[in-house]
Amino acid sequence: MSTLSVVEDQPLDQRAEGYTQLYDALRTQLEGGDLPSRELKN
Template structure:
Protein backbone atom coordinates (compact mmCIF):
# COMPACT_ATOMS: atom_id res chain seq x y z
CA UNK A 1 0.00 0.00 0.00
CA UNK A 2 1.52 3.30 -1.02
CA UNK A 3 1.14 6.64 0.80
CA UNK A 4 -1.78 7.79 -1.35
CA UNK A 5 -3.72 4.57 -0.72
CA UNK A 6 -3.00 4.84 3.01
CA UNK A 7 -4.31 8.42 3.14
CA UNK A 8 -7.46 7.34 1.30
CA UNK A 9 -7.99 4.54 3.79
CA UNK A 10 -7.46 6.96 6.69
CA UNK A 11 -9.93 9.43 5.17
CA UNK A 12 -12.53 6.68 4.87
CA UNK A 13 -12.26 5.60 8.50
CA UNK A 14 -14.04 8.56 10.12
CA UNK A 15 -17.14 8.40 7.90
CA UNK A 16 -17.23 4.63 8.44
CA UNK A 17 -17.10 5.09 12.21
CA UNK A 18 -19.87 7.69 12.00
CA UNK A 19 -22.06 5.18 10.14
CA UNK A 20 -21.33 2.55 12.77
CA UNK A 21 -22.35 4.95 15.56
CA UNK A 22 -25.80 5.32 13.96
CA UNK A 23 -26.48 1.57 14.18
CA UNK A 24 -28.18 -0.34 17.01
CA UNK A 25 -25.85 -1.55 19.76
CA UNK A 26 -25.56 -5.18 18.62
CA UNK A 27 -24.76 -4.13 15.05
CA UNK A 28 -22.21 -1.59 16.34
CA UNK A 29 -20.40 -4.28 18.28
CA UNK A 30 -20.08 -6.47 15.19
CA UNK A 31 -19.03 -3.54 13.00
CA UNK A 32 -16.40 -2.35 15.48
CA UNK A 33 -15.04 -5.89 15.74
CA UNK A 34 -14.69 -5.96 11.95
CA UNK A 35 -12.88 -2.59 11.94
CA UNK A 36 -10.63 -3.86 14.73
CA UNK A 37 -9.74 -6.99 12.76
CA UNK A 38 -9.01 -4.99 9.60
CA UNK A 39 -6.79 -2.50 11.43
CA UNK A 40 -4.95 -5.30 13.24
CA UNK A 41 -4.35 -7.07 9.92
CA UNK A 42 -2.92 -3.84 8.47
CA UNK A 43 -0.65 -3.29 11.45
CA UNK A 44 0.53 -6.87 11.53
CA UNK A 45 1.00 -7.05 7.80
CA UNK A 46 -1.97 -9.34 7.33
CA UNK A 47 0.23 -12.41 7.76
CA UNK A 48 -0.90 -13.47 11.23
CA UNK A 49 -3.76 -16.00 11.30
CA UNK A 50 -6.78 -15.03 13.39
CA UNK A 51 -8.04 -17.11 16.29
CA UNK A 52 -11.67 -18.14 16.07
Protein backbone atom coordinates (compact mmCIF):
# COMPACT_ATOMS: atom_id res chain seq x y z
CA MET A 1 0.00 0.00 0.00
CA SER A 2 1.41 3.41 -0.93
CA THR A 3 2.01 6.20 1.55
CA LEU A 4 -0.65 8.28 -0.19
CA SER A 5 -3.22 5.50 0.21
CA VAL A 6 -2.42 5.25 3.91
CA VAL A 7 -2.86 9.02 4.32
CA GLU A 8 -6.14 9.03 2.41
CA ASP A 9 -7.57 6.30 4.65
CA GLN A 10 -7.02 8.37 7.83
CA PRO A 11 -9.66 10.50 9.56
CA LEU A 12 -9.72 14.10 8.34
CA ASP A 13 -7.76 15.63 11.24
CA GLN A 14 -4.98 13.04 10.87
CA ARG A 15 -5.06 13.24 7.08
CA ALA A 16 -3.96 16.89 7.10
CA GLU A 17 -0.88 16.02 9.17
CA GLY A 18 -0.14 13.06 6.89
CA TYR A 19 -0.28 15.25 3.78
CA THR A 20 2.06 17.74 5.45
CA GLN A 21 4.59 15.01 6.24
CA LEU A 22 4.32 13.57 2.71
CA TYR A 23 4.79 17.04 1.18
CA ASP A 24 7.85 17.71 3.33
CA ALA A 25 9.41 14.35 2.44
CA LEU A 26 8.85 14.86 -1.29
CA ARG A 27 10.14 18.44 -1.17
CA THR A 28 13.30 17.34 0.63
CA GLN A 29 13.89 14.60 -1.92
CA LEU A 30 13.27 16.86 -4.92
CA GLU A 31 15.43 19.66 -3.54
CA GLY A 32 18.33 17.27 -3.07
CA GLY A 33 18.07 16.91 0.67
CA ASP A 34 20.35 13.90 0.48
CA LEU A 35 23.18 16.00 -0.96
CA PRO A 36 25.45 18.20 1.14
CA SER A 37 24.39 21.83 0.99
CA ARG A 38 26.57 24.26 -0.90
CA GLU A 39 27.44 27.55 0.70
CA LEU A 40 27.25 30.59 -1.53
CA LYS A 41 30.33 32.77 -1.54
CA ASN A 42 30.01 36.47 -2.34
